[in-house]
Amino acid sequence: MAAGAAEARGGATPPLRIAVASGKGGTGKTTVAVSLALSLAADAQGLPPAFLDCDVEGPNAHLFLRPNFERREDVAIQIPRVDAAKCTACGRCAEVCQYHAIVVLGRRTLVFPQLCHGCGSCTLVCPEDAISEEPHVIGVLEAGAAAGDIPFARGVLNVGEPMAVPIIRQLKQWGLAAHSAAGRTAILDAPPGASCPVVETVRGADYLLFVTEPTPFGLHDLRLAADVAAELGIPAGVVINRDGIGDAAVDAFCADAGLPVLLRIPFERAIAEGVAQGRTLVEIHPEYAPRLRSLFAAIVEQAARPAARKGDSG
Amino acid sequence: MKLIITATAPGLEAPVDPRFGRGAYFVVVDTDTMQWQAHKNEAVNAAGGAGTQAAQFVAQQAAGAVISGDFGPNAYIALAAGEVKMYLLGASQTVSEAVANYVGGKLQEVRAPTGAGHHGGRGG
DSSP states (O other): OOHHHHHHHHOSSSOOEEEEEOSSTTSSHHHHHHHHHHHHHTOTTSOOOEEEEOOTTSOOTHHHHOOEEEEEEEEEEEEEEEOTTTOOOOOHHHHHOTTOOEEEETTEEEEOGGGOOOOOHHHHHOTTOOEEEEEEEEEEEEEEEEGGGEEEEEEEEOTTOOOOHHHHHHHHHHHHHHHHHTTOOEEEEOOSSSSHHHHHHHTTOSEEEEEEOSSHHHHHHHHHHHHHHHHHTOOEEEEEEEETBSOSHHHHHHHHHTOOEEEEEEOOHHHHHHHHTTOOHHHHOTTHHHHHHHHHHHHHHHHTOGGGGTTTTO | OEEEEEESSSSTTSBBOSOSTTOSEEEEEETTTOOEEEEEOTTTTOSSOHHHHHHHHHHHTTOSEEEESOOOHHHHHHHHHTTOEEEEOTTOOBHHHHHHHHHTTOSOBOOSOOSOOOTTOOOO
16 A cells, blocks of 8 residues: 555644553553554555554553564663773762762772663763773564554563663664654554653654543543643543443543543443453454544544644654 | 661661661761761662662761661672671661670671662662
């Protein structure tokens, strides 16, 4: 299929980048993200969208989309290496390090790689030129074709490594550029929460799709995530999953905050059983495919509104 | 000699604080004169690296030994590299009790990290 067809479908150049987030974990982000991707892939009018699993501390979209990984790339940060022969133990590196990843004890300068953010400040301030940098691998990127001919990519943070952001940053560079150029829509499955890994995932997105549940827990974390969207100036909408449980407070919040509710998925045993077997929402209930394509059409329309696009330069 | 004890408040009668990197105060005591000085632990609210920051402080005090309840892997490595001896509080309830127990040889010396890593620690 031609890239032009995808452009016609998306109506935007460059193509849309949609991040799926939630605040609260376990609300159905991945369920919605993979089913949205499969619904668009099944649409004869355009190229299948690219899919990025940015939940690098617990990636699981591959369980539903079953990619065949063909490409791999390590992710490394640059950590300092101290030349003991040149080091005078002056302590400037330890003073400048915001993360206390380098300490000077007596005559020795010690580096703690797990604390290092790879900022390079210690290298810059060392008056003796005693610090060089060497790569420290913290995770891996993997990519390949998945169900529905969806180009799939994910990042995996190594166990014991605390920093997810460098993986997500490199995943976006590695996994998006070629697909954007080809005119593919991109769907990014974000981690739960509202902190740095989520911000890194949604930065530069044209639209933020929140998946929540109508409970006090869903609402509490949705508020935090909605603040992130507002701060970054990204237009956002909501999918209410497990509709019918809890209370009406999420609806009231969405109305107040001007967040459109784009889809409701009822609380239903058949869906829970199917997802537990590794099946997607559109496999369990095929009628969700046209509903998700309508949701995509609504996103295209809302993302194109000029007033809401102030912050998407990242 | 100079000893450092982690405590929840300044003073010799202050209750001990069992945490090293995130203990509230470091009380520096001269065992010969029992003169003391308390320093607020700047690493208490650090996002990460509290153990290494606290170890850096202790090393700068040129203390012979530090007494606390728990030394994580980063703190242990840093203090060991700084040749600072580490002891566990044991039954000590206050700073002065910890000093007395140390002088009486009743405290257990730490020869390996006593806890798993916290945020950014390597663990076990």
